[in-house]
Amino acid sequence: MTTLQIRSKGTLTLPARFRKKYKLEEGELFKLIDVGDGSFFLVPFESKVMKNTDKVAKKAKEANVNLEELLATLDDERRRYYQEHYVEH
Structure with a gap:
């Protein structure tokens, strides 16, 4: 499990190991899926x-x-x- 921190302007930084593993680059879009009870999924947006x-x-x-x-x-x-x-x- 990895812990992320929300910065002053709402920014989250994904650890480099995940960016490399999933070949994520700056500017890529994600979907935030609210599953309720304060939980959500962050899913890469594939065009x-x-x-x-x-x-x-x-x-x-x-x-x-x-x-x-x-x-x-x-x-x-x-x-x-x-x-x-x-x-x-």
Whole structure:
């Protein structure tokens, strides 16, 4: 167990061993999840956009799809989604 101290402006410093272990860098975002009774979790915020971008890039490469084809498909899907969800029928 590690003890952290809140500084004058609410700053917490994560020990270097944890920053190195989890490859955390200055400026990274975290979620603070309140679990009640004065307890909470501090969880690294993983960007869903970056996570999904990596998945899309991997799938496109596996399917041998180039960037132009991928962007055209995404544009078509965006238009279809807009029509289905935002245009009154």
